Amino acid sequence: MMEQISQLVETLKTGTGLWNPLIWIVAIVIAFLIVYIIRSFGNKDYKKGTEQTKAFLSGNPEYEKEKMHIKSSNIYWGFLESLKWAYNALDKMHTGNVSDYVLWFVVIMGVFFIIMGVL
């Protein structure tokens, strides 16, 4: 029984490193405990449901919650905008035309033929 348990919790060796999720979980629990202890030293003046908990949007009025939800298309807008050149190229590649799909297959096959010294 003990042998089976020890096999269960054994560390995974990856050649140059190791990984044991159980040790990781213990470490995370300890980290959370430390955070909790530090938090308990915090200011105790916080009062729920008062002005303190209201969102401050640079003096602007708060919209209804349904209108505040950020839609998927707006997330990572900056990232997508800065990589527009790459996305334009990728969009051109994804034509949706099945003939183009086959063309890519032929191209890759050609490259493999060259690599193998057939062509």
Added chain:
Amino acid sequence: MSIEELFNFLLDHSPALIVAIPLLGAFLTPLVGKINDKVRNAFAILVVAFTSFLVFLLANDILTNNTIRTYVFGAENAGSPIVRILFEVDGFSAYMAIIASILAIAGVIYAWSHMKEHTGQDKFYTLVLLMIAGMFGMILTGDMFNFFVFLEITSIAACALIAFYTNKGKAVDAGFKYIVISSIGALFILFAIGILYSQYNALNMAVIADSITFSFLDKIALVLLISGLAMKAGIVPMHMWLPDAYGRAPASVTVILIGATQASLYGLFRMVFSVYGNVFSSIDVTKDTVINTINSVNSVGWMLIILAILTMLIGALMALKQSNLKRLIAFAALAEVGYMLLGVGVRLASKVSQDITIAGETTTQVAFQGYSATALTGSVFHIMNDALDIGLLFLVAGAIYLVTKETSLNKLGGLARNMKYTTVFFLIGLFAVSGMPPMNGFASKLMIYQSTFQLNPIIAIVAILCSILLLAVFVKVFHSAFLGPKLPSLKDVKEAPKSLLIAMGIIACIIIFIGLFPNLFVENIVTPAANAIMDSAKYITAVI
């Protein structure tokens, strides 16, 4: 007959039964469907459950005893394997069969509620069971032509299932694209099989592997096999069919389709490491091909690494842009295929030969760098993890569609308030697919990163970057679909039906179990599977 004798009988005939039972079940389904829908659904689940039981029975025998089982059709013993269809099941086949059975069982349980409102369910279950039979056939066969036949069965069934929503033009379009791509890929594979047959007068994989000389024609056949199977596995830039197919098929089909795609990847592994084992796996310097082909092996390895990097990068970047949930997950699935391919590339790129002088005598040594075995093991491990993680995310997407009738992330929000269990399952899938500790995806990716780093640190950095991108992708999904206030249009949304939750729960539990105890899994299942694929000589001697 005692229970032990029954078990032994089932074990002896399991390679054939694993294919025969779903095949027979497929043709019986329309008949059973005449009784009523519930009986038919239960029948389909029973067929897949019994098949899975046989898979686990067979896998347990093969992986614990580190053996290879052969099953010859039409003969008591192997006899002349050249003229008979033969199934050859080694550790790697058993491992892939386990993956396929988990996906199959989750898929059919999920379909019970997911397909409830649709007509044509008799056809649906018939096709699902046919696809499962084809998938197992591809994995278990030791015959090249038989492999092609099962590939075709899988493709035709998958095409019809992708286009199952015939009232939606895009689903039919995706099905059409899939069958065109599959047929072209399969035809080139058939052409390659023809070339090998003309040279060696054999269709058995082990017999061909024993004779292969890496002649000009062998090289042509290899290119055709790699290209055809890579396209079926959805490797960039031959991946464009995959987001269409995964995105348009019903979720219960998509999860089994992942298994079918991985069966093609299995084919790629089998062809490269077993059929062409004399070239790619062997380090026996007495064989001319081993020394003379090292440059070719390295070149193929680097080509696969480049394709793997492209697959990871393009998959992750395109996923980040998507607003359609299923299409987004499909691109993420693509990125995950890149990790599996990377391990194969690293293995091949690390084959070296060197002249060593001992006591004035110079000898040539051929070897693989030590880290390459870890790379391939990580890659094999990641096949399982990807199937589970991506499978779970597709099931979540299907559950969301079932209750909201929406796949556009722009129209979703606040689902965590009404779909608590589904949210938890999504979070498990999110962490797992992004390779976050302590989930299963982390363990396999760590093995791939560390071994790849030793070959070239930049490749490892790109792989890690892609994983971070995948995390960003699914954080976006989590925020868009699950967080935020209840949207007015989704106020009455309820939790997913029980059968969907059970299917998601099965996969989530396996993900957590593998995540918490990776070594147990790697030592007992993954390493025997990886060793089986690396040892081509054993594969050959099991038949000859």
